[in-house]
Amino acid sequence: MSAKSMFDRRTLLRSGAIAGALASLAPGHSLFARTPEKWQHVQDFMTRYVEPKKLADMVAVLGWGQDAPQIFAQGTDSLRSQRRSDQDSLYRIYSMTKPVTGMAAMMLIDAGLMEIDQPISDFLPKFRDMQVQKVYDGPITPDNLEPAERPITIRHLLTHTAGLGYNFVQQGPLAQAYMRNGLIPGEVTKLDVPQIFGGEPVNSLAEFADRLAEMPLVYQPGTRWSYSVGLDLMGRIIEVVSGEAFDAFLQKRIFDPCGMTSTAFMVAPDDLYRLTTNYGILGGVLLPIDTPDNSVYSDKPPFPFGGAGLVSSPRDYDRFLQMIGGQGQIEGQRVMSPAAVRLGTSDLLPDTLAPTDSFAQNYGFGAGGRVGKGAQAGIYGWMGAAGTIGFVDMKRGLRHSLYTQYMPVETYPVQEEFPQAVAADLVATQN
Incomplete structure (x- = not known):
């Protein structure tokens, strides 16, 4: 396993299915009169990885608009753990930190600073x-x-x-x-x-x-x-x-008002019991590379890594996506202005970009997260280097995220198959 493979450019480009799988679905939650109750394709997708122990666990979170999410979980926090993974399990979300940092920047732009x-x-x-x-x-x-x-x-x-x-x-x-x-x-x-x-x-x-x-x-x-x-x-x-420490700014301006009680740059001693194990995959074998009893996240980091440093729970990150999907508001709490959210989830790529740029030919990019183009417009979010995904469809109101822990991420096509399973369930429900 190479370090480069954890952030492989081809993987980032290939993962267009995350945005594209839902693009053919018509906007508006009202059009989906029968939301899937069991999300059977999603659960079958999870079973294919967890039951044969290709991965220790998976947690999927799906929600519409400001509604409470549906949460599906399989497996345990590690192959040796007895704790069943759930909405409060802790995952290294790595580059899914970037949209959080991006939205923090949007707040300062919105404030005129x-x-x-x-x-x-x-x-x-x-x-x-x-x-x-x-x-x-x-x-x-x-x-x-x-x-x-x-x-x-x-x-x-x-x-x-x-x-x-x-x-x-x-x-x-x-x-x-x-x-x-x-x-x-x-x-x-x-x-x-x-x-x-x-x-x-x-x-x-x-x-x-x-x-x-x-x-x-x-x-x-x-x-x-x-x-x-x-x-x-x-x-x-x-x-x-x-004028504030970066981590303190995130805590005060995003985590606290969103009710994200399990998101931070380190894991407190009392919470280590719900930290999942991160695995490196070598020859199909899961090798633990970061465990709760010997985790880099049990110590204060040298500095808060705004690009890849957060640990979060499925419940917490869904609340972040819910706030974004709510145009900056969650459960009556105003966290960001609608204008700041609209700007952050729009295509901010500069007009000086080379016309031959392979990324821009397919996608836009907003405040720390990818945004769709054309039929995919309105889909904002990003992925993590250990298999996590977090996206919100600003037009259709659907937020969907997945949590698991393995490296290198391209070992399995998890980040392609999950949104395809989501779309398959929605289509099946309408038939």
């Missing part, structure tokens, strides 16, 4: 004069560097178009430079496997930002969609703009 096309150097001056690699992921030498043609903006960070790298994506010298400088945007295991999970993160978001500013970009800002540490850097900007 920053603008979407504002250069980030207004807040982080060290990013004023960036260098860009002439050859993508090539050598970090003067002959392969040129000045950035335009400043990095807030929009670029939100949509992975800043030209920043990712140590899980890059394969050239830049990946090693990120590692040496502690630009590690997450932690996976305490196991001593440096060839896969090596590197020690820096100790603060401020230091992360300062060191990142010294690294060259892999693309000219605004020209390519390239998965990156943009949302991690956004965490630092949120700190600077709000």
Whole structure:
């Protein structure tokens, strides 16, 4: 299992079924007079993985509009656990953290504290004069560097178009430079496997930002969609703009008002009993790489990873999606303005993007999450590197999410098959 495989670009592009499977369904919950009660295709899909122990567990959450969700769970929190997985089991949601960070940024834009096309150097001056690699992921030498043609903006960070790298994506010298400088945007295991999970993160978001500013970009800002540490850097900007620690801002502005009581960057000792085990799959065998009794999430992280650091429960993340689907409101509690939600769930890709960009030819991207195009318009969300999925269909009102824990994610087509099963149940109900 390679580190790159956890964030494989082809996997991200191939997973269009998450948005596409529901695109043919007509908008409006009222059109679905008979919502599936058992979601049999979804349950059969889960059984195919859990019963033969291909995976330890799965939890699926499906909800309409502001209605309470239906929750289906199979398996136990680990292969050795006696605890049945449920809505309160804790999962490493990894990159499903990105939409949370993105919506936090939307709040500050909505408050007029920053603008979407504002250069980030207004807040982080060290990013004023960036260098860009002439050859993508090539050598970090003067002959392969040129000045950035335009400043990095807030929009670029939100949509992975800043030209920043990712140590899980890059394969050239830049990946090693990120590692040496502690630009590690997450932690996976305490196991001593440096060839896969090596590197020690820096100790603060401020230091992360300062060191990142010294690294060259892999693309000219605004020209390519390239998965990156943009949302991690956004965490630092949120700190600077709000005057609050990033994790404290999320707690006060999103988690508390949404009633997300089990979402954080670490797991409290009293809650470790419901933390699921994360498995690495090697030759079809599940190998535990992060367990409740030896988890990286039992310790305070070096800094709050805004791109991939949160642990959450199925109940909690569904509440986040419910708030987004409710145009910023949940159970009468106003968390965000409708305008901020509309902006964050719209296609924010810059107009300077290269027409040949393979991602933009198929999808849009909003505040930390993918948005659909054409018939898929209105579908917003993202996925996690250990098999989790969280999307909300802003037009049709359906929110759907799935929770399990395995790496590398492309070992099984879980992130394609789940939305297909959801769509199959909806279609079957209408016949």
